[in-house]
Amino acid sequence: MESSYFDLNRNREGVNAGLHRQLIGDQWDAIGALQFDFLKSEGLKPEHKLIDIGCGSLRGGVHFIDYLEPGNYYGSDMNRAFLDAGYEIELAEAGIQDKMPRENLTCTDTFELPWPDGTFDYAIAQSVFTHLTLNRIRQCLTRTFPKMKAGGVFYATFFELPEGAPSDEPRRHEPGGKISYDVQDPYHYSVRDLSFAIRGLPWRLRYIGNWNHPRAQRIVAFERLENSPAIVGEDKRSLTIDEAKALDAGRNHYRAYVGPPNRFDFMSATQFSLMFQCGLREHHHVLDFGAGSLRLGRLLIPYLRPGRYHAIEPNTWLIDDAVRNELGQDAIDLKQPIFSSDASFDCTVFGCKFDFIMAQSIVTHCGPALFQRLMTSFADVLQEDGLALFSYWNAAEPHVHAESEEWVYPGSVRYTEDEVHAFLSVAGLTGKAIPWYHPGASWFVASRDAGRLPSTAELQFLTGAVLHDPQFAASRVARGE
Structure with missing residues (x-):
């Protein structure tokens, strides 16, 4: 038998004997509260809809039901007996049966969920x-994803086997002293x-890892991806890299959507080079804001240590x-890069x-x-000696901006250097324009610590010049060659 949870008769008899809490594990109150507090910290709001897979007799459910809007x-x-005990005993004692219809609980051993996609x-x-074999875990993930909204998140706990550790040996997990195995429960x-x-x-x-579980279970998040981007015109996603070079910027191929596809490799290399020139090393934590199709990420992810690359990109199909x-x-x-599709x-x-922090071609599309x-x-998350690098469209004179002007992609917004300094000052940052070459925009570097900015003498090293390539000859001419 895969797990004792599959012994339905034993569990039904235990519930009849008043053991519904003990049968799903100890520390009823602590682990129920832990689930609730964790999901709230991950953004769960009363208006959200939550599916609790393997909910048992509602150890976590009593907390979630009380918090979420009715239904x-x-x-x-x-185990139907667990569900019955949760509804008839736990919810009744908590006085919250009226906040959840009984039909919101379903009994299934194959993860078939009866609610709409x-x-x-x-x-x-x-x-x-x-308590599941790997194939059973895949079955769960296969049958759960249609029920999730795009961008929805499925959190699952597991006993972690460190990379490189022999999988066929029992492993003790502390705290708690629980022993896990490769081919027997717990896995x-x-x-x-x-x-x-x-x-x-x-x-x-x-990967999230430690979330203070009393039995040392770790936790991961499975983020539900969009099925496809919103297609404008003919779908170009299947084109090869060479075929995509002929596309106009903004077309729905990952190399074209983020800019001219014949500059995709250049924009990868120039961002990485700029960061390295400014002191980037493999141990640093990096935020790639508006990561797009990982022009920078495809170089940074292999370079940085595990878990050090973070990216925000609402268009998940690009990633x-x-x-x-x-x-x-x-x-x-x-x-183990960490991604977010947050658009706020x-x-x-x-x-x-x-x-x-890198934000290439983001400010260029931002209203004031x-x-x-x-x-x-940026100021909220930047280390005291950290650096934020961003490109912007430089204007000789201030422009009049519409009050409603926010994100104007594929349009662009221009700012004077003085306006950029003003934005930084309000945020508690200090900054400096740098002469690093960009084929259309200009670069700025900002920090909480003015001493971290490149000195006037050091600016001579920040050119970004590209030798021998006629496509970027302007990177040399601009510096007097």
Whole structure:
């Protein structure tokens, strides 16, 4: 038998004996509250809809149901007796039965969920994958993804097998002293195993790790990807790299959508070179804001240590296509980059500070209010000696901006150097224009610490000149060659 949870008769008898809490594990109150607090910290709001996979007798459910708007909690479990006990005992004692219709609980041992596709914003499987074979985990992920909204997130806990550790040996997990195995319950898995389980499925895995579980279960997030981008005109996503070179900027190929495709490699290299010239090393934490199709990321991800690359990009199909065509899933598994599709210009979504922030071709499309919001958000997450690098369209004189002007892509917005300094000052940052070559825009560097900015003497080293390539001859002419 795969797990004791599959012994339905034993579990039914236990529930009849009043043991519904004990049968799903100890620390009922602590682990129920832990799930709730964690999902709230990850953005769960009362208006969201949540599916609790393997919900048991509603250990977490009593917290979620009380918090969510009526009818927004759903649960599934293979043991009907657990579901009955949760509804008839736990919810009744908590006085919240009226906040969840009984039909929001479904009994299934194959993860078949009866609700419409695209229903859920969040999903959680707490202490479920620990009792499943890898094929059963894949079944769960395969049948859950249609029920999630694009951008929805499925959190799952597991006993982690560190990369390189022998999988066929029992492993003790502290705190708690729980022992896991390769072919018997409870099971352990590496992050690479879980990445393998989502191959070919519209999920992206984000490793979170320690979330203070009392039995040392780790947690990952599976982020539901969009099925496809909004297509304007003929779909060009399947074109080869050489075929895509002839496309106009903005077409729906990952290399063209972010700018002229014949400059894709240049924009990769020039951003990386600029960051390296400014002191980037492999141990630094980097935020690639508006990462697009990973022009910078395809170089940074292999270079940085695991978990150090963070990217915000609302158009998730760009990242998906870049991973498929530029990096490969093995690089993602090894380097564990962290992605967010947040579109609110909020850099705090990762909950950490950064040594470097790159925003190439972002400010160039921001109205004044959005520009200011972005700089303020940069200041919130930048280390005291960190650097933010961004391109902008330089104007000789101030332009009049419409009050409604926010994100104007594919249009552009121009600012004077003095206006940029003013935005930075309000955010508590200081900055400097740098002469690094850009084929259309200009570059600025900002920091919380003025001493971290390049000195006037050091600016001579920040040219970005490209030798021997006629396409970028202007990078040399501009510097007197």
